[in-house]
Amino acid sequence: MKIGLLGMGTIGSGVYEILEKRGDIEVQRVLDLRKIAGLGDRLTARFEDILEDGSIDTVVELMGGLEPAHEYVVRSMRAGKNVVTANKLMVSRHFDEILRTSQSNDVAFRLSACVGGGIPYIHNLLRARRVDFILWVGGIVNGTTNLILDTMQSSGEGFQEALREAQRMGYAEADPSSDIDGVDARSKLTIAMNLAFDGVADTNAVLTEGIRNLTGQDIRCFKKLGFACRFLSSARRLEGGAATAYVEPTLVRPDAPEAAVRKNDNMISFEGAYAGVQHFIGQGAGKLPTACAVVGDLIDLDRRRHLSPFTTNGAPIAIDNAQVGHRYYVRTAARLGIPAEKIDDRAYLTEPVSVARMHAHAEELRVSDPGAFFAGMRDE
Structure with a gap:
């Protein structure tokens, strides 16, 4: 599995730290506007570099906030990429749209870190x-x-x-x-x-x-x-x-x-x-507790577990x-x-x-x- 990591803040750096010690999931690109030592050519300030990279099958959104996080999640799904996020504000506001976009594009969506951080809730x-x-x-x-x-x-x-x-x-x-x-x-x-x-x-x-x-x-x-x-x-x-x-x-x-x-x-x-x-x-x-939940979602996707665990009912x-x-x-x-x-x-x-x-x-x-x-x- 190769991922594009959106955001290298507190949680993003935790995910990166955990994945660097593993060999099954590779951080292909990292989106961040700051200069971050040690990332080399993997660092980019352009979301399109991740969106257009055919080797990236999963996008991990850890930017926080509503926009452009919401836009990037939807565009990633429409490009055929799975999405994992810890962004509870964005998910709570756009829950139905995100699940429907995931379904219509036959991609997976995971949000374990949104509620409870490292707790397996x-x-x-x-x-x-x-x-x-x-x-x-x-x-x-x-x-x-x-x-x-x-x-x-x-x-x-x-x-x-x-x-x-x-x-x-x-x-x-x-x-x-x-x-x-x-x-x-x-x-x-x-x-x-x-x-x-x-x-x-x-x-x-x-x-x-x-x-x-x-x-x-x-x-x-x-x-x-x-x-x-x-x-x-x-x-x-x-x-x-x-x-x-x-x-x-x-x-x-x-x-x-x-x-x-x-x-x-x-x-x-x-x-x-x-x-x-x-x-x-x-x-x-x-x-690290929240990063563990994010990485756990990635491992599930990598092993094709519970590809679509969510409802698509959409009833208000x-x-x-x-x-x-x-x-x-x-x-x-x-x-x-x-x-x-x-x-x-x-x-x-x-x-x-x-x-x-x-x-x-x-x-x-x-x-x-x-x-x-x-x-x-x-x-x-």
């Missing part, structure tokens, strides 16, 4: 789906936010201090918005539910609340209540082809499995009608978050429009309310209180 989800009826997917899918939450609750550091520590350790980007605002988790949840529920959801319809506004007061209230806070995603099937789907900070009991997930680890889960709930815990991001998944609800912790200086008990200065516990209503009401609160924060409460 997608592989096991697809395997379970062949037999089981998947009811729910979700869990802790972002290591950066888990590290920030764990640091704040274990050491008492403030949000900015915990964020800077995560950046110093290399787990948070210079611009952490995708992580702390929930965009990364939303993209991963969208991909997981598409695969699990055999359809296509609009990622922009997944209600998402990040942790940007979390404060030390909130952490103290969580401890007084006897809860731990984790950043959770959740998508569950409803009757008639619809589903609930949302991402939000959530208070869980100290003995809940999620409370035991520390530092930057992930715990990604699914529930089947037959096999019940299964959890997968480990490094959900990072250079309607998202209805009015059908799911629970209590919420809310901190706001604005007038709360949901029945609630006051537990601290500007802090409240609401009565059970739908996810849709709470997320909509939070937008109303932030008109006068931009720093308002809320977290779901899982009482069981």
Whole structure:
């Protein structure tokens, strides 16, 4: 197998490092705008050099972002090349188009690294789906936010201090918005539910609340209540082809499995009608863990395993978050429009309310209180 590698950043360099120690998969060309020592003639700044190279049968897209990554993936498939990617943002936005392009051009598409990094989640989800009826997917899918939450609750550091520590350790980007605002988790949840529920959801319809506004007061209230806070995603099937789907900070009991997930680890889960709930815990991001998932996909393709493991159904998944609800912790200086008990200065516990209503009401609160924060409460 000869591959064209798009992007020599953190993950791309990890893939290159692993493949250089193997003899079965050759990096024929590398696309990157920078001068990178040691690549010689394999380095190019022109995508067409990879597209027009007939010896390259698989393109590995590790550029990130929407464009030109999306364009290059589609053009590669139309040129008869397989594609492997770790780009969850691009896949979540263009899921249906990419799968249909793969099918119509009789090429393979693999995305194991998009959800869970080095955790073998997608592989096991697809395997379970062949037999089981998947009811729910979700869990802790972002290591950066888990590290920030764990640091704040274990050491008492403030949000900015915990964020800077995560950046110093290399787990948070210079611009952490995708992580702390929930965009990364939303993209991963969208991909997981598409695969699990055999359809296509609009990622922009997944209600998402990040942790940007979390404060030390909130952490103290969580401890007084006897809860731990984790950043959770959740998508569950409803009757008639619809589903609930949302991402939000959530208070869980100290003995809940999620409370035991520390530092930057992930715990990604699914529930089947037959096999019940299964959890997968480990490094959900990072250079070599994610690179391992990418190389694993390449090995599968090289050995012609599971050439087309994905659905081509394309049926839309309607998202209805009015059908799911629970209590919420809310901190706001604005007038709360949901029945609630006051537990601290500007802090409240609401009565059970739908996810849709709470997320909509939070937008109303932030008109006068931009720093308002809320977290779901899982009482069981």
